[in-house]
Amino acid sequence: MRKRRMYLVSWLNSSGVLPNSWNEGRGNRARIFDLENYIRSAEIARRGRIDAFFLADQPQLTPNPKVRPEYPFDPIVLAAAITGRVPDIGGIVTASTSFSLPYTLARQIASVNLLSGGRIGWNAVTTANPAVAANYGAAIATHDNRYERAEEFLEVVHGLWNSWKFPWDEAIGPNPNPFGEVMPINHEGKYFKVAGPLNVPLPPYGPPVVVQAGGSDQGKRLASRFGEIIYAFLGSKPAGRRFVAEARAAARAQGRPEGSTLVLPSFVPLIGSTEAEVKRLVAEYEAGLDPAEQRIEALSKQLGIDLERINVDQVLQEKDFNLPKESATPIGILKSMVDVALDEKLSLRQLALRMRLIAGTPDQVADRLIDWWQDEAADGFVINAPLLPDALEIFVDQVVPILQSRGVFPRSYTESTLRERLGLPRNPLG
Structure with a gap:
């Protein structure tokens, strides 16, 4: 049986997670439009043997002077450029099921997966x-309809990815059946009608890894069927343990193999050499956010908390929350916030000030990650560096060696594909 180990993924969009990060650091705002900016961060992540970089996406531009342009490049195009230059490290790309067609997206992702050697x-x-x-000339569908469409979308994509099984072991010389096994999917559903087969063959190492952030009931169902990495919010450790156990049980209930689902919460690292430096970094981070009262008001609206009924300094109760059915913020994140408040007995003011930070010295940060990982509140983590590449470089040079010395994270890349590296089954759906 494969020995359990921690997995690490590095968020690699734009200039860092801080809203003003593109105006900070080296100060050249145009760097976020330069491939070399992303190559450098990917090379730093590779130096730390990070399993994969993560490219989120929102195809829109909000010209707010206080907010960085997060996603100037299409993630699939950017991942192809990065993996073509930086070996070993994997790349996770974000693409929506709401504004794409299954054949197009299946082909794009299968193409970059095959060209990168399964990464x-x-x-x-x-x-x-x-x-x-609005950029796609559409109105937002209801939550239920979006997830219903997504479930059918993923069914079609998986069918397409498996529709052409080229005979890789018999590729040299003439062959009476040079194509191998070709199976049109002939899908006809509520949202899509797709004949297939895909004109990109299934590689011998299996299809691309599917990542999902299911937190609502529909999102959890989608993740239970298809999610191999579950991207989660860093809440409380008890909530993390519950979420991991639920995700694994839900995948088993769908007939999927053991080890087919990994839960990776995200966090912002603030790393200082002394306690005083850590305190200063946290204060600087907070100063870059909206004022506390604005955050309290915004959070109350997100979580359906009536400010006229409760005192912002009283400990929140379950009855104080009224989560919306529809929200621009993923329901899973909102539920994680509720879990944090209830598990840690926080007031609304404390919850608004509690950030998804892991702040400390290198040893303290490593201790926190190992504690969560050992207690199975996470299988690994997504690193959201506040400023790229600086904060990522500090994590790679100061925290990763501690994780390696304690035997929870590898010192080298021993598997060439992302699927193998993560210990995921070659046939993800069983």
Whole structure:
């Protein structure tokens, strides 16, 4: 049986997670339009043997001077460029099921996966942002309809990925059946009618890895059927343990093999050499956010908390929350916030000030990650560096060696494909 180990993925969009990050650091805002900016961060991640880089996406531009342009490049195009230059490291690309066609997206992701030698994953999102919908001449569908469409979309994509099984072991010399096994899918559903087969063959190492961030009931169902990496919010450790156990049980209930689902919460690392430096970094991070009162008001609206009924300094109760059915913020993140508040007995003010930070010295940050991983509150983590490449470089040079010395993270890439590296089954759906 394969020994359990921690997995690490690095968020690699734009200039960092801080809203003003493109105006900070080296100061050249145009760097986010330069491939070399992303290559450098990917090379730093590779130096730390990070399993994959992660490219999120919102195909829209919000010209707010206080907010960085997060996603100037199409993730699939950018991942192809990065993996063509940087070996070993995997790449996870985000693409929506709401504004794409299954054949087109299946072909694009299968292409970059094959060209990279099996290093690609697809973060399948349903997109709840009205501004994005407006760019595609559409209105946002209801939550239920988005997930219903997504489920059928993923069924079609998996069917297409498996529709052409080229005989890789018999590729040299003439062959009476040079194509191998070709199977049109002839899918006819509520949302799509797709004949197939796909004109990109299934590689011998299996299809791309599917990533999902299911937190709502429909999202959890989608993740239970198709999600191999579950991207999660860093809440409380008890909530993390519950989420991991539920995700594994749900995958088993769908007949999927053991080890077919990994849960990776995201966090922002703030790493200082002393306690005083850590305190300063946290204060600087907070200063870059909206004022506390604005965050309290915004959070109350997100979580359906009536500010006229509760005191912002009283400990929140389950009855204080009234989560919306429709929200631009993923329902899973909202539910994680509720879990944090209830598990840690927080007031609304404390919840608004509690950030998804892991702040400390290198040893303290490593201890926190190992504690969560050992207690199975996570299988690994997504690193959201506040400023790229600087904060990522600090994590790679100061925290990763500690994880390696404690035997929870590898010192080298021993598997060439992302699927093998993550210990995922070659046939993800069983």
